[in-house]
Amino acid sequence: MNKPTVHDIAKEAGVSLATVDRVLNARPGVREKTIAKVQGAVERLGYVRDTYAANLARQRLYHFTFVLPEGPSQFTDTLKAALKEATSSQIADRIVLKVVTVPLHDPHAIVRTLRSLNAARLDGVAIMVPETPQVRDAVARLKDAGVKVVALVSDLPNSARDYFIGINSIAAGRTAGLLMGRLIPREGEVLVVTNSMRSRDSLDRRLGFDQVISNDFPRLKALPSIESYDDAERMEKITREVIMSRPDIVGVYSMGAGNMPLLSALRKSERLAELVVISHELTPATRQALMDNEIAAVIAQNVGHLVRSAMRILRTLSDDLPIFEAQERIRIDIIVRENLP
Amino acid sequence: MNKPTVHDIAKEAGVSLATVDRVLNARPGVREKTIAKVQGAVERLGYVRDTYAANLARQRLYHFTFVLPEGPSQFTDTLKAALKEATSSQIADRIVLKVVTVPLHDPHAIVRTLRSLNAARLDGVAIMVPETPQVRDAVARLKDAGVKVVALVSDLPNSARDYFIGINSIAAGRTAGLLMGRLIPREGEVLVVTNSMRSRDSLDRRLGFDQVISNDFPRLKALPSIESYDDAERMEKITREVIMSRPDIVGVYSMGAGNMPLLSALRKSERLAELVVISHELTPATRQALMDNEIAAVIAQNVGHLVRSAMRILRTLSDDLPIFEAQERIRIDIIVRENLP
DNA sequence: TTGTAAGCGTTATCAG
DNA sequence: CTGATAACGCTTACAA
Numbered sequence: 001m002n003k004p005t006v007h008d009i010a011k012e013a014g015v016s017l018a019t020v021d022r023v024l025n026a027r028p029g030v031r032e033k034t035i036a037k038v039q040g041a042v043e044r045l046g047y048v049r050d051t052y053a054a055n056l057a058r059q060r061l062y063h064f065t066f067v068l069p070e071g072p073s074q075f076t077d078t079l080k081a082a083l084k085e086a087t088s089s090q091i092a093d094r095i096v097l098k099v100v101t102v103p104l105h106d107p108h109a110i111v112r113t114l115r116s117l118n119a120a121r122l123d124g125v126a127i128m129v130p131e132t133p134q135v136r137d138a139v140a141r142l143k144d145a146g147v148k149v150v151a152l153v154s155d156l157p158n159s160a161r162d163y164f165i166g167i168n169s170i171a172a173g174r175t176a177g178l179l180m181g182r183l184i185p186r187e188g189e190v191l192v193v194t195n196s197m198r199s200r201d202s203l204d205r206r207l208g209f210d211q212v213i214s215n216d217f218p219r220l221k222a223l224p225s226i227e228s229y230d231d232a233e234r235m236e237k238i239t240r241e242v243i244m245s246r247p248d249i250v251g252v253y254s255m256g257a258g259n260m261p262l263l264s265a266l267r268k269s270e271r272l273a274e275l276v277v278i279s280h281e282l283t284p285a286t287r288q289a290l291m292d293n294e295i296a297a298v299i300a301q302n303v304g305h306l307v308r309s310a311m312r313i314l315r316t317l318s319d320d321l322p323i324f325e326a327q328e329r330i331r332i333d334i335i336v337r338e339n340l341p
Numbered sequence: 342m343n344k345p346t347v348h349d350i351a352k353e354a355g356v357s358l359a360t361v362d363r364v365l366n367a368r369p370g371v372r373e374k375t376i377a378k379v380q381g382a383v384e385r386l387g388y389v390r391d392t393y394a395a396n397l398a399r400q401r402l403y404h405f406t407f408v409l410p411e412g413p414s415q416f417t418d419t420l421k422a423a424l425k426e427a428t429s430s431q432i433a434d435r436i437v438l439k440v441v442t443v444p445l446h447d448p449h450a451i452v453r454t455l456r457s458l459n460a461a462r463l464d465g466v467a468i469m470v471p472e473t474p475q476v477r478d479a480v481a482r483l484k485d486a487g488v489k490v491v492a493l494v495s496d497l498p499n500s501a502r503d504y505f506i507g508i509n510s511i512a513a514g515r516t517a518g519l520l521m522g523r524l525i526p527r528e529g530e531v532l533v534v535t536n537s538m539r540s541r542d543s544l545d546r547r548l549g550f551d552q553v554i555s556n557d558f559p560r561l562k563a564l565p566s567i568e569s570y571d572d573a574e575r576m577e578k579i580t581r582e583v584i585m586s587r588p589d590i591v592g593v594y595s596m597g598a599g600n601m602p603l604l605s606a607l608r609k610s611e612r613l614a615e616l617v618v619i620s621h622e623l624t625p626a627t628r629q630a631l632m633d634n635e636i637a638a639v640i641a642q643n644v645g646h647l648v649r650s651a652m653r654i655l656r657t658l659s660d661d662l663p664i665f666e667a668q669e670r671i672r673i674d675i676i677v678r679e680n681l682p
Numbered sequence: 683t684t685g686t687a688a689g690c691g692t693t694a695t696c697a698g
Numbered sequence: 699c700t701g702a703t704a705a706c707g708c709t710t711a712c713a714a
Contacts, residue, residue, distance in 0.1 A: 005707055016685045021709060029683060051431075052393035053707040056690050082667075089665045093393075175679040182637065182677075185526040212679065296523065304667050324430045326423075326645050332680035336523075338516040338553065339673035346691055357701040362693060370699055394691035397706050 004045040012041035024049065051319060055094060062095045064314050065117060066152070066307075067110075067127045070101030073257055074283035075303075076128075079153075082303040091308050095315070105230075107132050114138035119145030124314035128152040130199055131159060148317040152310055153301070154201055162317050165310050167301050167332050169201045173208025173255070175332050176278050179297050180209075180251050181217030183276045188250030191242060192225045193235070195256040205255045205280070220251070232261040239265035254279035259286055263294060282335055290337050300333040345386040353382035365390065392660060396435060403436045405655050406458060407493070407648075408451075408468045411442030414598055415624035416644075420469075420494075423644040432649050436656070446571075448473050455479035460486030465655035469493040471540055472500060489658040493651055494642070495542055503658050506650050508642045508673050510542045514549025514596070516673050517619050520638050521550075521592050522558030524617045529591030532583060533566045534576070536597040546596045546621070561592070573602040580606035595620035600627055604635060623676055631678050641674040 009020045015034060022030050023038040030038075041047075054060075066083060069076050080099070087097055102110045111134040117125065125147055129135060131154070139149050139159040148162050155164040180190060190213070194202040206225055213222050226242060228235030235258050243249060243266065252275055254262055259279050266272040272294055279286055282300040289295040309328045316323050335341075351361045356375060363371050364379040382388075395401075407424060410417050421440065428438055443451045452475040458466065466488055470476060472495070480490050480500040489503050496505040521531060531554070535543040547566055554563050567583060569576035576599050584590060584607065593616055595603055600620050607613040613635055620627055623641040630636040650669045657664050676682075 006709095007707080017687095017708085018685060018710080019683085022684090025709085031683065034683080050397075050707055052434075053397050053690090054709070056391075056394050056397065056692095056706095057708040057710080059690060059709095085667055089668070090392075091665075091668075171679060175677065178677055178679045183523055208679075302672070308668060324432075326426060327430070327432075327649060329682060331643070331674070331682055333672070334675040334677065334680060336516065336519055336675065338512060338519045338549075339675060341670065341672055347693095348691080358692085358703095359694085359701055360699090363700090366693085372699065375699080391691055394706090395693070397690095397708095398692040398694080400693095400706060 003050075004047045005050075006047075008045055009038060009041045009047055012045060013037045051321070060094060062123050062315055062318055063098075063121055064095055064124045064126065064311065065098040065100060065122060066310070067113060067125060067129060068099060068101050068152075069104040069128060071103065074260075074285060075257060075281045078283060079128075079303045079307065083307045086304070086307050086311065091311055095311060097311075102129060104129065107134060110135060111138050114142070117142065117147075119147050122147050123318045124148035124150070126150050126152045126165070126310045126314065127156065127161070128154055130154060131156045135159065148314055150310055150313055150317075152306065154199075163313050163323070165306060165313060165328070165330060167330050169204030170208035170211075172280070172299050172332050173205035173210075174212045175208075175334065176205065176253055176255075176280075176297075176299050177209040177212030178216070179334065180253060180276060180278055181213060181220060183278075183296055184217075184220060184250050186250065187219035188221070189246060189248045190220050190222045190251040190253055191239075191246075191249050192222055192253045192255065193228065193239060193258075193262060194225055194254070195228050195230045195235075195258050197225050197227055199256070202255050209253060209255075222253070223249075225255070228256075228258050228261070230258065232258065235261040236265040240269060243269045243271060249275070251276040251278070253277075256280070259283070259289070259295075263289055266294075282333075282341075287340060290335065290340060293337065296336070298335040300335050301330050302333060305330060344391075345388045346391075347388075349386055350379060350382045350388055353386060354378045392662070401435060403464050403656055403659055404439075404462055405436055405465045405467065405652065406439040406441060406463060407651070408454060408466060408470060409440060409442050409493075410445045410469060412444065415601075415626060416598060416622045417469075419622075419624060420644045420648065424648045427645070427648050427652065432652055436652060438652075443470060445470065448475060452476060452479050455483070458483065458488075460488050463488050464659045465489035465491070467491050467493045467506070467651045467655065468497065468502070469495055471495060472497045476500065489655055491651055491654055491658075493647065495540075504654050504664070506647060506654060506669070506671060508671050510545030511549035511552075513621070513640050513673050514546035514551075515553045516549075516675065517546070517594055517596075517621075517638075517640050518550040518553030519557070520675065521594060521617060521619055522554060522561060524619075524637055525558075525561060525591050527591065528560035529562070530587060530589045531561050531563045531592040531594055532580075532587075532590050533563055533594045533596065534569065534580060534599075534603060535566055535595070536569050536571045536576075536599050538566050538568055540597070543596050550594060550596075563594070564590075566596070569597075569599050569602070571599065573599065576602040577606040581610060584610045584612060590616070592617040592619070594618075597621070600624070600630070600636075604630055607635075623674075623682075628681060631676065631681060634678065637677070639674075639676040641676050642671050643674060646671060 006020050010017050102113045110129050136159045143160045150163045151161045153166040277295045280299050286298045347361050351358050443454045451470050477500045484501045491504045492502045494507045618636045621640050627639045
């Protein structure tokens with residue numbers, strides 16, 4: 001009737017508590033035959049372990065480290081804020097969290113940081129950095145040391161990460177493309193800007209965007225991506241130049257960070273009102289621009305969900321339990337003026 | 342250094358474990374002075390109770406009942422499916438769930454069901470029914486009996502419910518209005534359909550929709566709502582009639598259930614391709630219509646989130662703990678062909 | 683290879 | 699009014 005406990009299993013299998021525990025936790029020193037007896041009992045009674053009681057007995061603490069980009073970025077700022085907020089909630093129960101930041105543009109520094117992680121005292125890592133061969137190696141090393149690794153926001157598709165928590169960039173780009181096409185009824189050119197096309201995410205977004213534009217909206221012509229290299233001044237300058245020199249531009253797709261200088265340039269061009277602007281990530285800048293009808297839509301991912309999901313998944317992986325996919329799937333949010341959270 | 346436990350409190354206050362427990366759980370039979378001593382120790386050490394250990398010792402089970410609409414509705418079907426899925430996950434730990442269904446159009450039956458709930462064996466109820474004075478009384482009665490009550494999907498704004506889990510209908514209507522306006526560049530009429538304007542949700546959606554249309558898109562004229570009264574044949578018939586007789590219709594806003602007969606009528610009219618259709622809730626029907634480019638956008642709420650949130654909130658309320666708002670806020674999802682989950 | 687007994691942080695049942 | 703003490707379901711020395 002009631003949920004069976006280890007005691008019930010012990011009785012049913014005719015062994016002691018300790019033996020049941022050994023089998024349950026796959027600890028050595030049990031005869032095949034005994035293992036079978038216990039597993040039989042587990043099956044028959046439909047035993048499922050009470051993780052909370054187990055953690056209590058074990059005084060388990062989960063040691064997780066988040067590796068995030070350093071430097072000023074509105075998106076990572078909101079991410080860090082969400083992390084902080086989650087830390088003081090039930091979600092973070094029994095979790096000892098450390099956050100380290102790395103300079104995104106210094107692959108060596110990233111790898112150094114990853115290597116410096118003390119795998120012995122670590123249960124899991126959530127990593128948000130671009131994938132390089134060195135990062136791939138560092139991930140493999142962590143995995144070998146028994147650390148669970150999840151990729152956050154940017155996937156590490158060729159690495160041995162256990163899980164990716166974020167949205168598919170191609171699908172996100174396709175969503176932007178569909179909105180752009182639907183929101184622009186006439187023909188014209190679409191300006192595509194990003195901080196850097198060397199980032200895989202930008203490449204994939206561009207790919208998805210182009211797929212939909214060329215397939216469903218051939219009346220629109222997506223221009224070659226222009227890159228700011230994270231230089232606000234440069235971003236503002238080249239945006240203004242292109243906008244000025246191309247009167248056929250009817251839309252702007254901002255794939256990466258740097259929406260503040262972009263918007264600033266568009267404002268100065270005095271053509272913002274006739275342009276359909278779509279950008280990524282909900283930040284103070286994009287939020288304000290949505291309210292002011294300057295940006296038509298923002299493609300976003302819920303950062304709160306992102307960090308809570310990361311913690312839950314790292315914990316679940318650490319316990320070798322199955323992941324509840326439906327709860328963890330990060331959705332591609334479309335945000336307009338009226339559904340701002 | 343480590344998190345303080347009841348033992349630490351007992352030592353610090355110079356009392357026994359049992360007394361600490363009595364104070365912590367506000368049980369009677371402790372002198373004022375002793376209470377003060379214990380509370381002082383709690384403050385000083387920054388004690389926070391380990392809910393899991395507490396539940397273990399108490400062998401606590403949470404008894405929750407969901408009261409949902411009966412009868413065939415794709416939306417409530419997905420809701421029930423999500424509920425079932427959540428039941429077999431960690432979320433449902435220690436929760437004993439019961440689902441009862443009620444005929445939405447029979448206020449008496451609803452109240453009878455609500456009254457028949459055994460408040461003594463119940464910790465919380467999640468209710469999804471229209472608000473009536475009788476429902477309000479029944480909710481008050483449950484509250485008086487110490488049962489936690491949350492409104493699900495449809496708020497019970499004038500009742501004593503502890504919490505509302507769902508999206509604001511006015512904001513949802515405004516979102517639909519904004520999308521409609523942005524997606525239709527010319528002037529024309531917008532057909533608004535629902536199953537019944539007697540539902541508060543439909544009223545509010547209409548209200549929000551009209552606000553945005555009249556304020557931002559005066560070129561569009563939203564026609565008076567037509568109602569199907571949950572009669573599929575009627576829905577199909579009157580939709581076809583209106584569509585045929587009004588060539589100026591450029592958009593259709595479907596506020597309620599019944600998207601299958603609506604779409605069927607639109608298809609037969611052969612004007613679907615030129616119409617911008619926006620509807621609510623992601624169901625098999627709307628999902629397919631999105632993929633076929635028949636519906637431009639769906640305004641939805643994540644049913645998985647809805648039911649998990651309901652369980653978490655009922656549990657949190659039962660334990661008199663603070664609710665983690667950021668996690669529980671249900672967002673107004675905009676779904677198009679490319680961001681279908 | 684297996685079993686006994688203590689303990690994790692909390693609650694509950696008795697006595698005192 | 700207060701305090702020992704056992705229990706919840708599980709893990710883990712330490713014995714056997």
